[in-house]
Amino acid sequence: MRAAYARFCWLRGQFDSGFGVARVHVLSPGFETPNGGAFLFPLVVWHRALAEGGIDLKIHATISDSLTDCDVLVIDSKFHRDRWKFGAEPVVKEFVELKRRSSKLVYFDTTDSTGCLQAELLPVVDLYCKNQILRDRAEYMQPHYGQRIYADYYYRTDGVEDTAPLYSNAVADQTHLSKLRVGWNSGLANYSAFGPYWTSLYRRLPLPPILRFSRAFVSPGKDRPIALQSRFGLGQGRESVTHQRRRIAERLAGRVPTDKLRRLAYFEELTRSWAVLSPFGLGEITLKDFEVFLTGGLLVKPSIDHVETWPDLFQDGETMISFQWDLSDLAEVLDRIEANRSRYLPLAIEGQRRYRDSTVGTGAAERFCAHVKQVWLH
Numbered sequence: 001m002r003a004a005y006a007r008f009c010w011l012r013g014q015f016d017s018g019f020g021v022a023r024v025h026v027l028s029p030g031f032e033t034p035n036g037g038a039f040l041f042p043l044v045v046w047h048r049a050l051a052e053g054g055i056d057l058k059i060h061a062t063i064s065d066s067l068t069d070c071d072v073l074v075i076d077s078k079f080h081r082d083r084w085k086f087g088a089e090p091v092v093k094e095f096v097e098l099k100r101r102s103s104k105l106v107y108f109d110t111t112d113s114t115g116c117l118q119a120e121l122l123p124v125v126d127l128y129c130k131n132q133i134l135r136d137r138a139e140y141m142q143p144h145y146g147q148r149i150y151a152d153y154y155y156r157t158d159g160v161e162d163t164a165p166l167y168s169n170a171v172a173d174q175t176h177l178s179k180l181r182v183g184w185n186s187g188l189a190n191y192s193a194f195g196p197y198w199t200s201l202y203r204r205l206p207l208p209p210i211l212r213f214s215r216a217f218v219s220p221g222k223d224r225p226i227a228l229q230s231r232f233g234l235g236q237g238r239e240s241v242t243h244q245r246r247r248i249a250e251r252l253a254g255r256v257p258t259d260k261l262r263r264l265a266y267f268e269e270l271t272r273s274w275a276v277l278s279p280f281g282l283g284e285i286t287l288k289d290f291e292v293f294l295t296g297g298l299l300v301k302p303s304i305d306h307v308e309t310w311p312d313l314f315q316d317g318e319t320m321i322s323f324q325w326d327l328s329d330l331a332e333v334l335d336r337i338e339a340n341r342s343r344y345l346p347l348a349i350e351g352q353r354r355y356r357d358s359t360v361g362t363g364a365a366e367r368f369c370a371h372v373k374q375v376w377l378h
Contacts, residue, residue, distance in 0.1 A: 021054045022377055025067055028059060028076035031203050034287060035110040035131070036078035038186035041199075042368050045211050049365035055372065063094075068101035072376050074129075077109045077118070088120045095124045106376055108183055112283025114307055115148040119169035122176040129183035129375060132285055132309035137177040139306075143167035146240035149306065150280055153325055154243045162238040181375045184368070185309045188359065191290040192216045193267040213359040218271045220296035220348035227338045228256050229273035229297065231266060232281070232288070244302065244325070245279045251330055252277075270295040275321075275337050275344075277301075285309065293355035298337060298348040310371060311358040319351035 031037040043050070043057060050057050060067050067073065075098070080091050099105045107121050109130040117140060122128055134140060134149065144152040147168040154160045171177060190198055192214035202210045230252055234245055249258045261269065270276065276297040278288045284304045292299045293313065299320040307314070316322045321344065323333045337344045358364055 021056070022072065022373075023056045023070040024058075024072045024074060024376065025070040026057065026059045026074045026076065027063065027067060027079050028061065029079050030061060031199055033078055033110075034189075035112065035186050036076060037199055038189040039076055039078075039108060039110045039131075039183075041189040041211060042184065044208055045213065046365040046368055047208065049369050050372065053366065053369035053373065055369065055377075063098075068098060070103070072104045072106060073098060073102040074106045074108055074376065077107065077111065084118070088118075092120050092124065095121055099124050099126075104376075110186075112281065112285075113148045113150075114284060115144050115151075116168045117171065119171050119176075122171060122179060123173070125179065127181050127376070128179045129181045131183060131185045132283070132307050133180055133182050135306055135308045137180060138174075140168075140171045140177060140180075141174065143170045146238055148241060148283075150244065150284070150302075150325060151238070151240035155240055157326065158243065160240050160243045162240050164238075166238070182308055182310050183375060184311070184371065185285055186287065187285075187290045187293075187311060187313065187355065188213075188368070189290075190214045191287060191294055193264055196263075214294060215360055217294055217352060217356060218296040220298070220345060220352055222271075222296065224272055224274040224297070226269065226273040228252075228275050228277060228334060229269055230256055230258050230277035230279075231260050231269075232258060232279055233260055237282075241282065245281075247327055248277070248279050248330070251327055255334075267291070267295065270297060273297050274341060275300050275334070277334075285314070289314075290355065293352050296348060296352055298344055299351055300333065300337070311354070313351065313354050313358065317347070319347060319354055321347065 026043065028036065028040055031040060040059065043059065047057060083091055105125045106127045106129060107125045109118065109128065114132050114134045139149065145155040145165065145167060146152060146162060147166050189195065190213055195214060198210055232245055234242055234249065252258055270291060274297060276292045277300045278286055278292060280302055284307050289299060301320055301322055302325055303316065303322040304314050305316065313319055321333060321337055323330045
């Protein structure tokens with residue numbers, strides 16, 4: 001299957017190669033994970049717009065002699081995901097060789113949270129892109145418990161400890177922080193009820209028309225008899241990462257069910273829900289956030305004021321409502337938005353409008369192209 005994917009990437013690159021002026025090669029294992037798929041999704045869907053905007057893009061599934069025959073080489077972090085467990089040295093050595101053969105080497109980190117960097121690569125690569133980045137870059141010079149800034153918060157404030165503690169790798173050289181760039185978050189994919197099925201089909205039959213952004217938007221102003229929805233799992237590894245979800249589940253007990261549903265039932269419930277509480281998962285931004293924008297509910301999240309991302313859909317008081325990490329204001333926030341639906345409806349409308357504009361709106365492809373050029377080529 002990977003060979004077929006590589007062959008398709010090569011053929012597509014040959015077909016479109018005449019349009020570009022900056023040759024960009026991307027090394028990726030393909031649509032094997034949700035975040036990896038969301039990284040590739042806009043590159044495939046908007047491939048023509050990228051070419052017309054001056055980017056001759058080719059996606060490679062393997063390392064070959066032709067991989068570095070480009071102006072910019074971008075490495076999807078999922079390509080080496082399973083190799084770090086054997087030690088950083090061989091991975092770093094491979095990057096050193098790729099850098100030696102490349103004009104410009106870019107690493108695109110598609111891990112979930114803001115907090116964890118592969119800091120060993122910063123001395124090697126020219127740019128380090130990430131789905132979402134800490135606004136205060138200096139935070140990366142400190143190790144964080146649980147490899148996340150919010151896990152570190154619960155470790156310090158609630159005394160939450162993991163069975164096998166892990167810390168994020170601190171950046172040793174402050175000058176390397178200037179290499180950090182915001183790429184694009186996982187919102188640029190299809191998060192409709194049947195979105196994963198289309199992506200799964202594309203993995204088996206990689207024809208670009210199969211991939212498309214969803215247009216199945218549900219009006220925020222429709223009748224929504226369910227005041228609050230909040231479905232989420234608790235089995236996500238370390239206690240410091242799941243602690244927030246467990247505490248929220250405790251606070252919501254007796255108010256709303258939090259156990260997970262089958263996908264179609266879950267989406268049907270979303271369309272009937274006024275507000276949807278979306279806790280942090282393995283990262284601050286979760287796929288549920290984009291499902292909420294599609295289905296028209298009011299997104300309610302723990303504060304993400306510390307996060308810089310693109311598209312920046314998460315504006316407290318404009319596109320969503322947030323609450324404090326210690327949950328001290330959670331009940332008040334939920335009561336307020338339920339009692340004042342007319343006041344908060346414009347936020348749900350604006351959140352959906354911005355998400356629509358970022359995916360299927362007029363000029364969305366061109367704005368993405370401009371962002372890519374700003375991040376990778378300047």
